[in-house]
Amino acid sequence: MYQDNVIRPRMTDSPAFLGGTAAVVFAAACLSGAGQSGLGGLLAPVVNSLSAPALRTVAVALTLALAFTANIHLIGKLPLRGQVIAVWTELLLLFLVFFDSFDLSYSFIGTKVGFMITQGVLTTVYVSAISIAFAFVFALLGSTAKLSGNGFAVAVASFYTSFFRGVPLLIQIYLIYLGIPQLGYVVDAIPAGVMALSLCYGAYMTEIFRAGIMSIPKGQWEASRALGLTPWHTLSRIILPQSMRLIIPPTGNQFIAMLKDSSLVSVIGVWELMFLARTQGRAEFRHLEMLITAAVLYWALSFVLERVQAHLEKRFNRAHR
Amino acid sequence: MISPTAQPSTALLSPGPLTTGPIVSVQDLKKWYGPFHALKGIDLDVAVGETVVICGPSGSGKSTFIRCLNLLEDFQEGRVVIDGQPLTREPAAVAAIRRSVGMVFQQFNLFPHLTVLENLMLAPRLVHKTPEQEARATALAYLNRVHIGAQADKYPDQLSGGQQQRVAIARALCMRPRILLFDEPTSALDPEMVKEVLEVMGELAGDGITMLCVTHEMGFARRVADRVIFMDHGQIVEQGPPGQFFDAPQHPRAREFLSQILSH
Numbered sequence: 001m002y003q004d005n006v007i008r009p010r011m012t013d014s015p016a017f018l019g020g021t022a023a024v025v026f027a028a029a030c031l032s033g034a035g036q037s038g039l040g041g042l043l044a045p046v047v048n049s050l051s052a053p054a055l056r057t058v059a060v061a062l063t064l065a066l067a068f069t070a071n072i073h074l075i076g077k078l079p080l081r082g083q084v085i086a087v088w089t090e091l092l093l094l095f096l097v098f099f100d101s102f103d104l105s106y107s108f109i110g111t112k113v114g115f116m117i118t119q120g121v122l123t124t125v126y127v128s129a130i131s132i133a134f135a136f137v138f139a140l141l142g143s144t145a146k147l148s149g150n151g152f153a154v155a156v157a158s159f160y161t162s163f164f165r166g167v168p169l170l171i172q173i174y175l176i177y178l179g180i181p182q183l184g185y186v187v188d189a190i191p192a193g194v195m196a197l198s199l200c201y202g203a204y205m206t207e208i209f210r211a212g213i214m215s216i217p218k219g220q221w222e223a224s225r226a227l228g229l230t231p232w233h234t235l236s237r238i239i240l241p242q243s244m245r246l247i248i249p250p251t252g253n254q255f256i257a258m259l260k261d262s263s264l265v266s267v268i269g270v271w272e273l274m275f276l277a278r279t280q281g282r283a284e285f286r287h288l289e290m291l292i293t294a295a296v297l298y299w300a301l302s303f304v305l306e307r308v309q310a311h312l313e314k315r316f317n318r319a320h321r
Numbered sequence: 322m323i324s325p326t327a328q329p330s331t332a333l334l335s336p337g338p339l340t341t342g343p344i345v346s347v348q349d350l351k352k353w354y355g356p357f358h359a360l361k362g363i364d365l366d367v368a369v370g371e372t373v374v375i376c377g378p379s380g381s382g383k384s385t386f387i388r389c390l391n392l393l394e395d396f397q398e399g400r401v402v403i404d405g406q407p408l409t410r411e412p413a414a415v416a417a418i419r420r421s422v423g424m425v426f427q428q429f430n431l432f433p434h435l436t437v438l439e440n441l442m443l444a445p446r447l448v449h450k451t452p453e454q455e456a457r458a459t460a461l462a463y464l465n466r467v468h469i470g471a472q473a474d475k476y477p478d479q480l481s482g483g484q485q486q487r488v489a490i491a492r493a494l495c496m497r498p499r500i501l502l503f504d505e506p507t508s509a510l511d512p513e514m515v516k517e518v519l520e521v522m523g524e525l526a527g528d529g530i531t532m533l534c535v536t537h538e539m540g541f542a543r544r545v546a547d548r549v550i551f552m553d554h555g556q557i558v559e560q561g562p563p564g565q566f567f568d569a570p571q572h573p574r575a576r577e578f579l580s581q582i583l584s585h
Binding site: 226 | 391416419422428431433434443448492493496
């Protein structure tokens with residue numbers, strides 16, 4: 001958003017806001033029976049002496065409300081960057097407490113995490129990378145076909161995007177893996193998974209490419225025509241190179257989304273991250289350990305890719321102001 | 322005047338006419354946008370080397386008219402012959418006409434992802450299959466001719482409006498057209514940049530290339546034009562040599578237009 005230069009009084013300094021927040025937290029904690037929850041256990045040394053359950057809940061709720069309100073009041077005094085770091089840290093800590101309350105076996109995670117990275121993360125990344133490359137080609141073909149004056153091309157492309165955007169990816173994966181062998185070609189799990197992912201994401205990206213192409217001003221087409229360029233040269237030399245600037249950033253976004261959707265190909269037995277998360281913990285009933293490990297690995301991957309994407313975006317903008 | 326650094330102009334222009342007839346011939350050109358009758362029968366012959374300025378109030382159809390001449394706009398009726406080639410909507414005819422007609426736009430329409438030099442070399446390389454060395458030499462010669470040889474490796478965004486428009490003129494010239502169309506070439510420019518573009522256009526007119534300019538620059542029209550055409554409501558209302566048009570306009574609408582445009 002475009003910030004105004006006006007300095008408004010901080011909301012987190014206003015007694016009315018702080019009081020209201022405290023009241024809401026207190027009420028919510030009371031209604032949810034905070035005294036009986038794990039939080040009650042944490043405060044047990046203090047509140048245990050209060051034998052009446054209702055009194056215990058009130059005490060816990062009051063503590064919670066005061067702690068929360070004091071917290072936002074204090075963080076509110078920091079500059080923006082400090083606020084972001086402080087809140088991130090707090091949310092992360094809460095997350096860790098939440099995970100820790102599952103009573104996880106960290107030694108079990110320790111024995112499996114290496115394999116989950118070398119086999120799972122690696123497979124996830126390369127399946128996604130190959131798929132996004134194919135999806136890029138499908139999107140290029142789909143968007144130019146949709147914008148062409150050729151009825152066949154328009155029909156095939158719009159049928160393609162309609163089907164692959166309209167059907168759940170999971171069903172597409174099954175249809176390709178189980179359906180193509182009916183035609184007499186046996187496909188392995190990884191090629192089938194790559195095919196499904198790239199066709200599906202190609203369909204989404206067709207729309208991104210189409211918007212990118214249509215955003216190029218009419219004058220660029222007219223100048224190309226007036227110079228006598230053929231339609232093919234106009235597209236390949238003038239229009240597409242310029243639309244790439246608008247297409248690359250959302251494509252990065254799609255890649256991050258695909259990284260997570262690639263977990264769906266685990267259903268056909270590709271040994272990627274999700275498949276390992278489901279199978280590695282099974283023998284010892286350590287499902288949560290493996291799921292949480294996979295969640296953290298996916299998150300870390302996306303985090304790295306987000307950084308890469310932000311960097312790319314900056315570079316593309318610098319080249320063309 | 323041609324700058325002393327430029328090559329002799331005859332070396333840079335296309336060979337002379339094969340016939341002595343008009344190089345542009347338009348008969349009864351009519352165009353509709355849906356129910357709106359944009360051009361109501363335009364007749365115009367332009368001689369080789371002639372500089373024609375087309376003026377008129379906005380919405381009079383002057384831009385539409387010159388955009389019809391290289392089929393950036395289509396038209397429903399009438400006959401257009403350019404350099405001996407009848408203008409139809411057939412690809413070969415359109416390609417031939419676009420090869421002999423260059424165009425300069427109000428918004429420059431340079432290719433922002435290419436450097437100035439690449440902007441100039443692209444079409445000769447792709448359309449004329451000119452070897453790279455030759456295309457580069459031609460491009461540099463024309464850049465010098467529009468007085469911006471030093472900017473060859475910059476991107477269009479790094480240039481001022483006036484410089485960009487001169488690049489656009491050089492880009493059109495690199496295709497060695499026989500006719501140049503200008504569609505309000507100075508309307509998007511800051512006032513202090515108008516002069517440098519008009520000077521280049523004046524030099525071109527002096528070199529004998531055939532020019533059709535849609536412009537509101539009446540000083541330029543008076544100095545450079547061989548003929549001024551006044552359009553209103555999709556018709557040519559009045560035409561004549563600039564002296565006659567500016568000093569003794571016949572038609573009331575032309576008189577009104579001139580009094581408004583010259584009084585400010």
